[in-house]
Amino acid sequence: MDFRHILNSKKIFLRVILGVLFTLTTCKTFAIQEEKAPVEAKNAEQEAFNPTTAILEHIADSHYWHLWGETSIPLPVILFTDKGTEFFYASEFHHGHEAHQGKYYTYKLIEDKIRVVNAEGAVDKEASSHIYDFSITKNVVALWIAGILLFIIFFSVAAAYKKTVGKAPRGLQSLIEPVIMFVRDEIARPNIGYRYQRYMPILLTIFFFIWINNLMGLIPIFPGGANVTGNILLTFVMAFIVLIVVNFSANKYYWKHIFMPPVPVWLYPIMIPVELIGVISRPFALMIRLYANISAGHIIVLSLISLIFIFKTLWIAPVSIIFVLFMDVLELLVAFLQAFIFTMLTALFIGTAVEEHHH
Amino acid sequence: MEQLFEGLLNDHLGFVVWAAVAFLILLFLLAKFAWNPIMSAITERERSIEDALLKAEAAKEEMARLTNENEQLLKDARAERDLILREARHLKDQIVNEAKSVANVEGARMIENARLEINSLKAVAMADVKNQVATLSVEIAEKILRKQFADQHAQDELVADLLKEVKIK
Structure with a gap:
């Protein structure tokens, strides 16, 4: 009975939230439409909204970290x-409107x-080819933030292990431990075998990173x-x-399989290149899979948001929001899944590289 | 193709280097300060839990073994007690029986002795009594005779009677 009651209250809660959302957005729509009607017409003439550029801009790396409106770091x-080395801030470029006179x-x-x-302001291709851009871009900063977060989380967890030796985990530790156990018991051990312990640090780092x-x-x-x-x-x-990591931990059986595969010798000219391509293609697939999945998620969310700007009406906003919400929830799953798949396949490749064959 | 890769290294080598450095530093630091302590702590705890479980199992088995042993001991003790009791009863019976038979034999012997004694004593006494009776009889007879023969007449008469008797016969 209690259970049903909770379910009902949740349903009611959800309806109330949705109701408020709808009324707010519709009210806003009217207000904004009234205010912006003349401005919008002017803007439309100035520059049409191009979702492709906007989306690609959003998923690309940048020398600025856009916060809101015209504000960016x-x-x-x-x-x-x-x-020699040049060092200055991206603000010198004024969002690409101005050139910066460096040293x-x-x-x-x-x-x-x-x-x-x-x-004259024209691109000097010859000189440009001597410039190597080592800027601290948005993605580099994001990497550092993620790294610092990982440090904080796992240092505190490691400290908690030192504090509660031989006791049950508590707090953050008990949240993290099942995931670590998952990586160990579901990813490392079944794929690598008894030598899994050596590869736990790299697998855990890849997974959580x-x-x-x-x-x-x-x-x-x-x-x-x-x-x-x-x-x-x-x-x-x-x-x-x-x-x-895979190729440096590979044993003689792995190399023998590549350079002396168990096929007739006359097939070697075909088999050896195929095996060598296999060595490259497996990490290549890892690279493409993660990149494509995450980029696709971002592109879908941005496309849904772009609908509002394409239709130039806030009426579409609730639809966008609901779909974005759905996609975000899906992306939460994908976030875990892609980390899992990348780590899983890494473990699998390491496993094939260190596997002992007894012919 | 050339267009596609134009500026690839110039624009992106930096990020690749930064990312590689960041990832490797992260890997090194996490491995040293997080993964190794965490993994060893988890392994240690798992081992201690397993140990504790094994020990509990062993203790349980030991308990069962001890209980079994106690029961066996109790059973043995009971059996021994019964045996001892049975033996004791048997011994008692034997002793009692022996004593009985010994007593019987002894009693019979004593009775026999007594009887023999009594008989011999009785014989002696009878002999004595006979002697005394004989003496008394003789004395009485002497006294009577002396009395009878005090008077001459009476002696003559007696002789006459005796003679008469003898004659008649």
């Missing part, structure tokens, strides 16, 4: 040029990429919102580390 720009060249932000421009970055990416405001794991460069770095 300019991030430090570090350039390694053939003449060695004049730089301009074109599509959020730094290019050298000559006196991807997971926390995925989750941070779902938060639409400041400390989150960066599309870190949906950045193919980051997934490339992670996949490359996996490639190195």
